[in-house]
Amino acid sequence: MKANDPAALNQMGGNHYIVGDYDKAVEYYTKAAELGDSMAHHSLGCMYSEGNSVEKDEGMAIRHWEKAVIGGNHQARYNLYIHETDNKRAVKHLIIAAKLGEEESMKKLWKYYSDGIISKTELDATLRAHQSAIDATKSAQREAAEACHQRKATASR
8 A cells, every 4th residue: 555556545545435434435545546547436426325424425425436447447337337328329328338247237237238238149148258358367376365255345335
């Protein structure tokens, strides 16, 4: 953190968020976001959307999520979909997020397909890319890290 490592600052923000110290979480997330950390931008977007230790501000939430998606954050892409009022843009957000492996986006696209908003060809192409993204992220190390993260989150509650 002393070296202004954005990933470390984001992690500290997450640690403070988990225990409910939202003021400190905002402080660390903001520092990490200023250094370009896309996860920190995503987290700040969520905090502005929810009004946790910051004034609720959908515009600020969207700006942070837009910066996060530039960094490839699929969760922020899904959040942009939720706030999108234009159906075509909403579907584009979902397709991009699904192709990055975001599970809820794929589920929503099935609904858009059944409603006739996207074609079978679009759905199939997105499903193939989605599965490829999921397969590319599978590893024993990732599974062990996720299990450790879940244990820490459960222990802090």
